[in-house]
Each structure stands twice: as structure tokens, then as C-alpha cells.
Amino acid sequence: MSEFLERLDHELASRRVRRSLRRRIALEYADHLACDPDAEARLGDPAELAGAFAAELAADDARRVARNAFMALALAALALTTGQLTIAPAGGYPGYNSGLSTALAVPAILTILIAPQIALVAGSLAALRALRTRSSRRLPDAEVALIRRRSAVAIGAGLATCAAMMLYATDHTHQMAGWWVALQLGLAVAAALALTMVAVQARRARHTIGAVPGPSGGIVDDVPPLALVVANPRAACVAAVLLAGTAGAVLGSVAERSAIEGLERGTFEAIVVGVCLAVTLRISAGAASRGRAPHC
Amino acid sequence: MDPRGHLDGMLLAIAADGPVHGYAAAQALRQRSGGVFDLPEGTIYPALHRLERAGLLQSGWSTASGRRRRVYRLTARGRRAVTSARGDWRRFSAAVEAVMA
Numbered sequence: 465m466s467e468f469l470e471r472l473d474h475e476l477a478s479r480r481v482r483r484s485l486r487r488r489i490a491l492e493y494a495d496h497l498a499c500d501p502d503a504e505a506r507l508g509d510p511a512e513l514a515g516a517f518a519a520e521l522a523a524d525d526a527r528r529v530a531r532n533a534f535m536a537l538a539l540a541a542l543a544l545t546t547g548q549l550t551i552a553p554a555g556g557y558p559g560y561n562s563g564l565s566t567a568l569a570v571p572a573i574l575t576i577l578i579a580p581q582i583a584l585v586a587g588s589l590a591a592l593r594a595l596r597t598r599s600s601r602r603l604p605d606a607e608v609a610l611i612r613r614r615s616a617v618a619i620g621a622g623l624a625t626c627a628a629m630m631l632y633a634t635d636h637t638h639q640m641a642g643w644w645v646a647l648q649l650g651l652a653v654a655a656a657l658a659l660t661m662v663a664v665q666a667r668r669a670r671h672t673i674g675a676v677p678g679p680s681g682g683i684v685d686d687v688p689p690l691a692l693v694v695a696n697p698r699a700a701c702v703a704a705v706l707l708a709g710t711a712g713a714v715l716g717s718v719a720e721r722s723a724i725e726g727l728e729r730g731t732f733e734a735i736v737v738g739v740c741l742a743v744t745l746r747i748s749a750g751a752a753s754r755g756r757a758p759h760c
Numbered sequence: 761m762d763p764r765g766h767l768d769g770m771l772l773a774i775a776a777d778g779p780v781h782g783y784a785a786a787q788a789l790r791q792r793s794g795g796v797f798d799l800p801e802g803t804i805y806p807a808l809h810r811l812e813r814a815g816l817l818q819s820g821w822s823t824a825s826g827r828r829r830r831v832y833r834l835t836a837r838g839r840r841a842v843t844s845a846r847g848d849w850r851r852f853s854a855a856v857e858a859v860m861a
Binding site: 488489491492493494495496498499500503506507508509510513516517520521524601 | 781782783786800801802803805806809810813824825827828829830
């Protein structure tokens with residue numbers, strides 16, 4: 465192996481480029497050198513070439529995972545909405561304590577209430593950043609890490625949602641119509657498989673180091689109107705709680721065909737959103753007091 | 761002269777004439793430019809990989825003189841991109857010519 469190929473492989477390995485890709489790159493340059501042994505001097509600096517491969521690969525992989533995660537989450541959202549919209553004709557909400565075990569139902573219900581919201585926010589932010597940066601060949605390492613982190617949170621929350629849907633359907637096998645249990649399980653399994661495939665893809669792509677300096681930017685860069693929220697966090701949280709509560713009450717009333725049920729669900733939704741936002745504010749305040757902005 | 765800002769479009773134009781491997785692409789770039797473009801030949805490969813990830817090229821292994829060789833072909837999307845890039849370049853160069861003349 466020539467000195468050039470050895471150095472190139474070393475530089476690619478130090479940037480944690482996948483072994484299979486390193487082998488392909490080495491074969492391509494080896495063919496180049498075999499065509500013209502004097503070309504070695506004209507190929508360029510192995511460190512710069514490895515840097516170009518790694519930086520573009522890291523950015524492209526992060527964006528591809530974010531896009532695929534968003535599509536897989538759309539499937540999970542379809543499973544969740546279909547399950548909720550068809551629950552009335554399938555026998556209505558069975559309650560949390562009428563299934564096989566309350567110990568199964570309670571975590572399933574809590575997860576169904578909380579995890580989809582986390583998945584929606586994290587998945588949307590990851591996909592939005594991927595979309596915004598689509599014309600940039602290279603991204604700062606911090607920005608790649610941000611997209612990877614958002615995607616990972618979205619995938620994790622999506623998988624938790626799917627698991628909770630399966631658990632809930634299994635727990636209420638005897639209370640709900642058989643077609644609903646089969647539909648809910650089928651859709652949840654399909655979404656979980658899609659998310660697992662993206663998780664595998666994300667795991668394979670998570671190591672490459674682009675070694676590109678620069679800041680990651682924050683959530684306000686993705687959604688500029690959020691600058692208002694950052695300026696008035698408490699007012700924005702109150703507005704979000706009211707909005708979530710109202711939406712929950714209206715949708716709950718329609719789904720349950722009962723204003724009282726709707727009101728109960730709206731209240732619960734408002735409490736959940738309020739708690740989540742309070743925790744977020746607390747974390748943000750803690751990060752700010754430690755002198756660093758939260759990166760989400 | 762450093763043609764890196766237009767490297768992707770030129771590589772697609774070269775691939776539009778038929779399947780090409782990295783060394784042949786570097787030679788075509790040098791010959792067609794009359795030796796004017798002087799970029800490190802190794803930079804061709806990150807560009808070819810980038811164009812493949814973007815779906816504009818597809819590649820596969822072939823064998824030449826007992827060696828494995830990666831050959832790149834234009835995809836249908838790549839063909840549309842070449843047509844678009846040529847149009848953009850003609851407009852751009854005509855505008856620059858008009859300003860510089």
C-alpha cells in the first residue's frame with residue numbers, strides 16, 4: 465500500500481468513517497494510482513481529503529436520519545390517531561382499571577399522553593433543521609450533534625409511544641372489539657418496525673466526526689417566532705397550557721361524545737403540558753444560571 | 761484556476777457522456793479545460809460520493825486489468841440536473857461576459 469493510501473486510511477479512521485466506506489475509498493484511490501503511478505503528488509493532502517469525506521458524510525447522514533425519523537414518526541402518528549378515532553365505535557374508552565392489569569394500563573396511558581408530544585417536537589425540530597441546512601455541504605460538528613440528538617430523542621419517544629399502544633391494546637383485549645385490538649397492534653408494530661430501522665441507521669451513522677468548527681444554533685434559529693417565547697417564557701407557557709387544554713377538551717368531547725369527558729381530558733392535558741413546561745423552564749433557568757444556553 | 765465551485769456540474773456533464781470512473785473523470789476535466797483547471801485530483805472522489813448520495817449518480821464495481829474499479833453513471837435525476845446546470849451556466853456566463861466586455 466502506498467504512503468498516500470496509508471495516510472488516507474489513517475485519517476478516515478481517525479474521523480471514524482465506517483470501515484466499509486473506508487475500504488471503498490481506498491480501492492478507488494488505489495485504482496487511480498494504478499492508472500497513473502505519478503498521480504500521487506497530484507491527489508492532494510490525505511488529511512484534507514479525509515476531512516471532506518467525513519464532514520459531508522456526517523452532515524448528509526444526520527439529515528437523512530432526521531428525514532427518515534420524521535417519516536417513521538408520521539406512521540406512528542397515524543397509528544395513534546387511527547386508534548383514538550376508532551375507539552368510540554370499538555366500545556369507547558374502557559377506563560384505566562378495567563383491563564387485564566392497572567399496573568399495565570397506567571404507564572401505557574401516561575406514555576401515550578406524554579411520549580407523542582416529545583416525539584412530535586423533537587422529530588419536527590430535527591427535520592426542520594435538516595431541511596434548513598439542506599444546501600450546506602458541511603455542518604459544524606455541534607450542529608450535526610444537535611440534529612443527531614433531536615432525532616435520537618424523537619426515535620426513542622416514538623418507540624415508547626408504539627410500545628404503549630401495544631401494551632394498551634393488549635391490556636384491553638377483552639373490553640375492546642377484536643378488530644380494534646388487531647388494527648391498533650398492527651399499526652403500532654408497523655410503526656415500531658419503521659422506527660427501529662431508522663434507529664439502526666442512526667446508530668451506524670452516529671460516530672463520523674466532520675471536525676468542522678462552529679456553533680450549533682438553537683431552537684430560535686429554527687423557529688424565529690419562539691424569540692417571543694424566550695422573551696416572555698411564563699406568558700407563553702400559560703398560553704400553551706390554555707391552548708392544549710382547550711384542544712384536549714374539544715377533541716375529547718368529540719371523541720367521547722360527552723362534554724364532561726372532554727372537560728376531564730382537557731384538564732388532564734393542560735396539567736400534563738403545564739408540568740412539562742414548568743420542568744423545561746426550570747431546566748432552562750438552571751442552564752442559564754450555570755452560564756450556558758440549553759441546546760435543544 | 762480553481763474550478764471547485766463548479767466541480768459538481770462539470771462532473772455531471774462528464775458523466776452525461778457515458779459511465780466514468782474517478783481517474784477518467786479527472787483526465788476528462790483536465791483535457792476538456794485545455795489544462796486550465798488545476799485542482800488536486802483527489803478532490804474528485806468526495807464530489808463523486810456527494811453526487812451519488814444526492815441521487816444524481818449511481819455507481820457499481822467493475823473489473824479493469826484485474827483491479828476493482830468504481831464506475832459512476834448518471835441517473836435520470838442527474839440527467840435533469842445536467843440540463844438545468846447547463847442552462848444556469850449559459851445565463852451566468854453570458855451575464856458575466858456582458859458585464860466584463
